[in-house]
Amino acid sequence: MSKLTILYNGNMITQDQSQPRATALAILNGRILAAGQTPQILEQYRTSPFRAEFLDLQGKTVLPGFTDAHLHLQNFSLSLQKIDCETQTLEECLARVGERAKRLPAGEWILGHGWNQNRWQTGFPDALDLDGVAPHHPVYLTAKSLHAAWANSLALEKAGIHAHTPDPPGGHIHRRLDGTPSGILFENAMQLVAGYVPPPDAHQLKQAILDAQTTLLQLGITCVHDFDGKECFTTLQELHQEGLLILRVIKNLPAELMEEAIALGLRSGFGDDHLRLGSLKFFADGALGPRTAAMFEPYLGETNRGNLLLDSEALTEMGSKAIRNGWSLAVHAIGDRANHEVLNAFQNLRRIEQESTPNTVAKLRHRIEHVQVLHPQDLNRLANLHLIASMQPFHATSDMEMAERYWGQQRNRYAYAWRTQLDHGAVLAFGSDAPVEFPNPFWGIHAAVTRQRADGSPSPEGWIPEEKISLSEALHAYTAGAAYTAGQEKHLGKLIPSYYADLIVLDVDPYQVAPKDLKDLHPLATMINGEWVRREF
Numbered sequence: 001m002s003k004l005t006i007l008y009n010g011n012m013i014t015q016d017q018s019q020p021r022a023t024a025l026a027i028l029n030g031r032i033l034a035a036g037q038t039p040q041i042l043e044q045y046r047t048s049p050f051r052a053e054f055l056d057l058q059g060k061t062v063l064p065g066f067t068d069a070h071l072h073l074q075n076f077s078l079s080l081q082k083i084d085c086e087t088q089t090l091e092e093c094l095a096r097v098g099e100r101a102k103r104l105p106a107g108e109w110i111l112g113h114g115w116n117q118n119r120w121q122t123g124f125p126d127a128l129d130l131d132g133v134a135p136h137h138p139v140y141l142t143a144k145s146l147h148a149a150w151a152n153s154l155a156l157e158k159a160g161i162h163a164h165t166p167d168p169p170g171g172h173i174h175r176r177l178d179g180t181p182s183g184i185l186f187e188n189a190m191q192l193v194a195g196y197v198p199p200p201d202a203h204q205l206k207q208a209i210l211d212a213q214t215t216l217l218q219l220g221i222t223c224v225h226d227f228d229g230k231e232c233f234t235t236l237q238e239l240h241q242e243g244l245l246i247l248r249v250i251k252n253l254p255a256e257l258m259e260e261a262i263a264l265g266l267r268s269g270f271g272d273d274h275l276r277l278g279s280l281k282f283f284a285d286g287a288l289g290p291r292t293a294a295m296f297e298p299y300l301g302e303t304n305r306g307n308l309l310l311d312s313e314a315l316t317e318m319g320s321k322a323i324r325n326g327w328s329l330a331v332h333a334i335g336d337r338a339n340h341e342v343l344n345a346f347q348n349l350r351r352i353e354q355e356s357t358p359n360t361v362a363k364l365r366h367r368i369e370h371v372q373v374l375h376p377q378d379l380n381r382l383a384n385l386h387l388i389a390s391m392q393p394f395h396a397t398s399d400m401e402m403a404e405r406y407w408g409q410q411r412n413r414y415a416y417a418w419r420t421q422l423d424h425g426a427v428l429a430f431g432s433d434a435p436v437e438f439p440n441p442f443w444g445i446h447a448a449v450t451r452q453r454a455d456g457s458p459s460p461e462g463w464i465p466e467e468k469i470s471l472s473e474a475l476h477a478y479t480a481g482a483a484y485t486a487g488q489e490k491h492l493g494k495l496i497p498s499y500y501a502d503l504i505v506l507d508v509d510p511y512q513v514a515p516k517d518l519k520d521l522h523p524l525a526t527m528i529n530g531e532w533v534r535r536e537f
Contacts, residue, residue, distance in 0.1 A: 065222025067482035070431030083112030127183025267326030293335035
């Protein structure tokens with residue numbers, strides 16, 4: 001039987017310019033039937049023929065459900081089971097590894113995530129540090145950036161890494177002065193050890209994703225754009241078939257699967273409104289933390305300019321095949337040179353699109369992931385090329401000290417430049433890059449609005465305050481902007497008729513909260529497809 005839900009006496013922030021606020025919603029069979037004022041909605045539906053549930057919200061605020069537009073679902077799920085290595089000192093991280101070693105049988109792998117050598121006065125650690133606390137366990141700890149890893153001697157031995165092991169293409173084995181590997185692995189070199197870590201079996205991965213789903217729903221996230229690989233996609237399909245996948249998932253695939261996906265006839269947008277294909281993911285460079293993001297000029301105090309993994313010519317060649325087969329592109333680009341090369345490639349690709357479909361303007365929703373620093377001459381190009389700026393606001397406050405140290409003030413003027421992108425007309429889609437950052441959308445909103453950390457640093461004005469955006473703009477990037485990015489703007493991201501009833505309930509109106517307190521907001525309830533998936537009132 002059809003189910004009608006009436007939410008009334010609420011403060012509905014609809015994200016619709018024609019009706020920004022409402023006090024009541026009528027929801028039928030998973031979609032919003034009407035949005036309006038409480039007296040009219042109650043009068044209209046009080047005698048409805050449908051089985052009806054009336055819920056008095058008593059002034060609580062309702063928002064569209066949040067989308068995390070860049071998240072690594074499998075990695076995030078498994079990270080919740082790993083050692084948290086995001087510590088202020090090397091010694092604290094080693095103590096956590098030592099505690100885990102005491103509880104595990106000798107020979108079992110110890111896994112962790114989140115270390116950042118830039119926080120440690122000692123700089124990059126060494127395998128010998130881990131050997132001192134876990135000599136009988138192979139240890140593999142990924143950096144916060146996910147672009148570097150730290151292994152102990154037993155893990156290096158199991159992977160066959162020694163003084164004469166060559167660097168793999170696109171990767172680097174850090175070495176001591178005598179040429180022996182130090183235990184730090186950059187980019188593709190990480191796989192030399194990661195390939196020996198026993199993967200979770202299908203049941204373990206499924207359970208890990210279910211546990212992570214619970215966490216995400218508690219945060220008010222109703223949709224994620226996932227950037228993990230085939231194994232995650234397989235698990236998501238199984239969960240969907242079993243009726244256990246509650247989140248909506250846009251599944252982006254790694255570029256290495258392009259030939260396989262094309263051969264199968266898969267395209268962007270294939271699937272349903274719960275699990276569908278997004279883009280093919282390419283990497284143009286590394287990251288700021290390990291200083292592998294590709295820059296025009298060297299990092300301060302170095303000759304290093306980072307690692308350019310794809311230039312415009314290579315990306316154009318691969319991208320042209322993707323778009324001719326119906327695939328949009330999502331390209332990781334952090335440094336100013338990487339972004340420049342990617343923009344040049346998209347300029348070529350848009351021309352190819354126009355030639356193949358001359359009557360369609362910017363049909364494919366291409367996106368650049370991170371866009372962390374741009375050359376001044378490239379500031380307007382995302383908007384001009386109809387590209388989505390898929391950015392992670394919490395990265396700015398997390399990374400600001402590294403950015404000051406390695407990029408410097410002049411380049412940083414257009415680092416994490418949300419205001420500049422909006423002013424030029426680009427669409428913003430916000431996410432967390434979890435597990436790089438914890439995927440609390442309100443932490444991201446706080447960072448976007450204040451450009452401050454939780455403690456108020458670096459100043460009352462925030463870091464590069466010219467790039468602050470408004471609360472409305474930040475909410476849009478987590479809702480309607482993310483929906484547009486996935487081609488779902490006609491049924492997700494707003495609280496208006498015909499849209500899915502994906503929403504969250506707060507006990508306060510975020511517009512009535514001091515900006516510094518936005519980070520502390522927490523949903524009381526989450527609804528997806530008209531069903532409460534969690535509720536605390």
